[in-house]
Amino acid sequence: MSWTAWRFAAAGLVLAACGSGERASGGNGNETVAGGEPDQSAGWSSVMLGLDDEADVAVDVIKDIDPPVVVAAFQSFTAWTVEDGRAERAEVPNVPWQFFELGGAVRGPGPEGAVVVVGTAHPEDETWRTAAMVSTNGERWELVTDDDLDMPGVLRDVAATADGFIAVGARIDGTMPAPDALVPAAWWSANGRQWEQLDLGGASGAPDHASDGLVAVAADGERVVAVGETGVLLSLDEGETWEAVDLFEADGVDGWWETPRG
Amino acid sequence: MGDTEGLKVAAHGAGGFLLLGVTGGEVEGSRVLAWTSRDGDAWAAASPPEGLLDGVSFPIVAATAHGFVVGGVTSIEASVDPAQCYADIQACGQNRGVVAALEDNRWSLLDTSDAGQAASWRPDALAVSGENLVVVTRGDGVTVWRHDLAALRRLEPVAPPVPAGPPLVESGAHLEVGRTYRYPLYIHCGTEYLGEFNGRHWFAVPGEGIDNGELQDAGLPIVQNSLFGEMTVVADDRIDYRAGDILIAVYQPKPDEPPACE
Numbered sequence: 001m002s003w004t005a006w007r008f009a010a011a012g013l014v015l016a017a018c019g020s021g022e023r024a025s026g027g028n029g030n031e032t033v034a035g036g037e038p039d040q041s042a043g044w045s046s047v048m049l050g051l052d053d054e055a056d057v058a059v060d061v062i063k064d065i066d067p068p069v070v071v072a073a074f075q076s077f078t079a080w081t082v083e084d085g086r087a088e089r090a091e092v093p094n095v096p097w098q099f100f101e102l103g104g105a106v107r108g109p110g111p112e113g114a115v116v117v118v119g120t121a122h123p124e125d126e127t128w129r130t131a132a133m134v135s136t137n138g139e140r141w142e143l144v145t146d147d148d149l150d151m152p153g154v155l156r157d158v159a160a161t162a163d164g165f166i167a168v169g170a171r172i173d174g175t176m177p178a179p180d181a182l183v184p185a186a187w188w189s190a191n192g193r194q195w196e197q198l199d200l201g202g203a204s205g206a207p208d209h210a211s212d213g214l215v216a217v218a219a220d221g222e223r224v225v226a227v228g229e230t231g232v233l234l235s236l237d238e239g240e241t242w243e244a245v246d247l248f249e250a251d252g253v254d255g256w257w258e259t260p261r262g
Numbered sequence: 263m264g265d266t267e268g269l270k271v272a273a274h275g276a277g278g279f280l281l282l283g284v285t286g287g288e289v290e291g292s293r294v295l296a297w298t299s300r301d302g303d304a305w306a307a308a309s310p311p312e313g314l315l316d317g318v319s320f321p322i323v324a325a326t327a328h329g330f331v332v333g334g335v336t337s338i339e340a341s342v343d344p345a346q347c348y349a350d351i352q353a354c355g356q357n358r359g360v361v362a363a364l365e366d367n368r369w370s371l372l373d374t375s376d377a378g379q380a381a382s383w384r385p386d387a388l389a390v391s392g393e394n395l396v397v398v399t400r401g402d403g404v405t406v407w408r409h410d411l412a413a414l415r416r417l418e419p420v421a422p423p424v425p426a427g428p429p430l431v432e433s434g435a436h437l438e439v440g441r442t443y444r445y446p447l448y449i450h451c452g453t454e455y456l457g458e459f460n461g462r463h464w465f466a467v468p469g470e471g472i473d474n475g476e477l478q479d480a481g482l483p484i485v486q487n488s489l490f491g492e493m494t495v496v497a498d499d500r501i502d503y504r505a506g507d508i509l510i511a512v513y514q515p516k517p518d519e520p521p522a523c524e
Contacts, residue, residue, distance in 0.1 A: 043376060043409050043410070043413060043414075044376055044377045044407050044408065044409045045407070045408045045409075046377075046378075046405050046406065046407045046408070047405065047406050048403050048404070048405045048406075049403070049404045049405065049406065050403070051403065051404040052403060052404075057400065057404060058386075059386045059387045059398045059400070059404060060387045060398075061324075061387045061388065061389035061391075061396050061398055061406075062389065063324060063325070063389040063390055063391070065391070066391050066392050067391070068389060068391045068396050068406070068408075070387075070398060070406055072404065080406075082396075082406050082408075087406065157272070159272075159274070212268075215268075215269065215270060216269070216270065216271050216272040216281075217272055218272035218273050218274040218279055218280075219274060220274045220278075220279070220302070223301065223302050224302075225272050225274070225279050225281070225299075225302040226272070227269045227270075227271075227272045227281060228269065229267075229268030229269055229270075231269075232269070232281065232305075234302045234303055245302070245303060245305070246305075247281070247297050247305045
C-alpha cells in the first residue's frame with residue numbers, strides 16, 4: 001500500500017463544505033493575504049506574517065486560545081495574534097540577545113491562564129541561557145526576569161499543568177568533566193513569571209545518557225510526561241517526584257533503545 | 263544514534279498522551295514512530311503505517327477533539343527511493359509537506375492539496391483553535407493557514423500502480439545480455455564509473471557518450487547528483503547507458519578498482 005497514491009476514505013469521510021473544486025482564483029485556489037481579507041472560498045484561509053522563511057526561523061502556534069497566537073524566533077522573539085485574516089504583531093520587549101531559540105509555547109490552565117513561551121537566549125557573549133516570555137493574551141509580552149529560570153542551559157518545551165506550567169530542557173552542570181555538559185532539567189511555575197527548578201532525582205538516568213537533556217513535555221492535570229531523546233519520565237504530582245517509564249519497543253524497529261536508560 | 267533518531271515530541275489531548283520519535287536517517291530514510299497512553303505509564307505502539315510520514319525528521323503535533331494531528335516535511339533523498347524518481351522525476355527529491363490524523367487509533371492522510379503549492383507548503387507548526395486546524399507553513403514566507411478540521415478530507419492509501427518499464431537494479435546485480443535495466447547513475451564525480459555488475463567493475467569508454475561538463479546543461483533527469491537513466495547490456499563486455507535518446511556513456515569491464523569519489 002502506498003500513501004503517495006490515495007483515495008478518499010470510504011468510511012467516516014466528512015467531505016469539505018468548500019472542496020477542492022471550488023477554487024476562487026489563482027493557480028492553487030487560495031490567495032494568501034497579508035493583513036487583508038482572507039480568501040476562504042476553498043476552505044482554507046491564510047495570512048502571511050510578513051516574515052521571510054530563512055532557515056533559522058522557528059515558529060509555534062499556541063493552542064487553546066482564540067484568536068490563535070503565533071510566536072516565532074527570528075533573531076529575537078516575535079509574536080502575532082491572527083484573527084479575521086489579519087495578523088497583528090504583538091508588543092515584545094527589547095532583549096539583549098543575539099538571537100532567541102524558540103522552545104515551546106502554551107497557554108496556562110483556566111480561562112485567565114497566562115501564555116508562556118520558553119526557549120534559549122543567546123546573548124552577545126555567545127553563551128546560552130534559559131529564557132521565557134509571558135503574556136496575558138498574546139498581544140503584549142514581558143521578559144521573565146526570575147533568576148531561578150535564567151541560568152546557563154536550554155529550554156525546549158513547556159506544558160500547562162493543573163496549577164501552572166512545567167518547562168523542560170537542560171542546564172549546564174558545572175560538576176561534569178566537560179565544561180558545557182548538559183543535564184536534564186525542569187522548572188515549575190504557577191503563573192509563568194516565578195519559576196522554581198524541579199528535582200528530577202535519579203529518574204533522568206546516568207549522566208552520559210542524560211547529556212541531551214529533556215526535549216518535550218506534555219501534561220494532563222497533575223500528570224506530567226517529560227521526554228528525553230531516549231527516555232520517558234512520568235510525574236504524578238506535577239513535577240514533585242519522577243519515575244522512569246518503559247515504552248514498548250517499536251514494532252519492527254531495531255536498535256531503538258541502544259542507549260542505556262536510567 | 264544518528265542526528266535524527268530519538269524521541270522528539272510529547273502531547274496530550276482527548277486521546278490521552280502521544281509521543282513521537284524518529285528513527286533512521288539520510289541513507290535509509292527516516293520514519294516516524296508513535297506511542298499512545300491513557301495515563302502516561304502504560305504505553306502502546308501506535309506508529310503510522312509505512313509511507314505515511316516517512317521522511318519526516320521533525321514531526322509536529324496538535325491535539326484535537328478526536329485524537330491528534332501530526333505533520334511535518336518529508337525530506338526524501340533521491341537515492342533512498344529511486345523507484346519514485348523513475349515514476350515522477352519532477353517530484354523526486356522534493357521536500358513535501360504532509361499532515362495526518364490519528365483518530366480512533368487509525369491513521370489517515372489529511373488532504374491539504376488546496377492549501378498551497380506542494381513544493382512551497384512546508385508545515386512548521388500545528389494547533390487547533392476552536393473547530394479549526396491551524397497550520398503555520400514556510401516556503402513562500404511564513405504563512406498561517408486555517409481550515410475546519412472536520413471538513414478536511416481523510417485519505418486512505420491505495421495500491422500503487424504496477425511500475426512499468428525495465429526492472430530497477432542496484433550495483434552488484436546480475437545482468438543479462440540483451441536486457442535493459444533502470445539504474446541511477448551517481449554522477450557527482452562524473453560518469454567514468456558505472457558500478458559492479460556480474461562480478462566486474464564497469465568503466466566508461468573514453469570518447470563515447472556525453473562529456474561530463476555537459477551533463478548538467480543537457481536537460482537530463484538528474485536529481486541530487488543521480489542520473490535516472492537506463493542501461494542496456496549490449497554484449498557480455500558492453501553496457502550502454504542512456505537517458506531517453508541521449509547516449510550518456512558506454513561501459514566496459516576492467517580489472518581496476520572503483521575510483522574514489524568524495
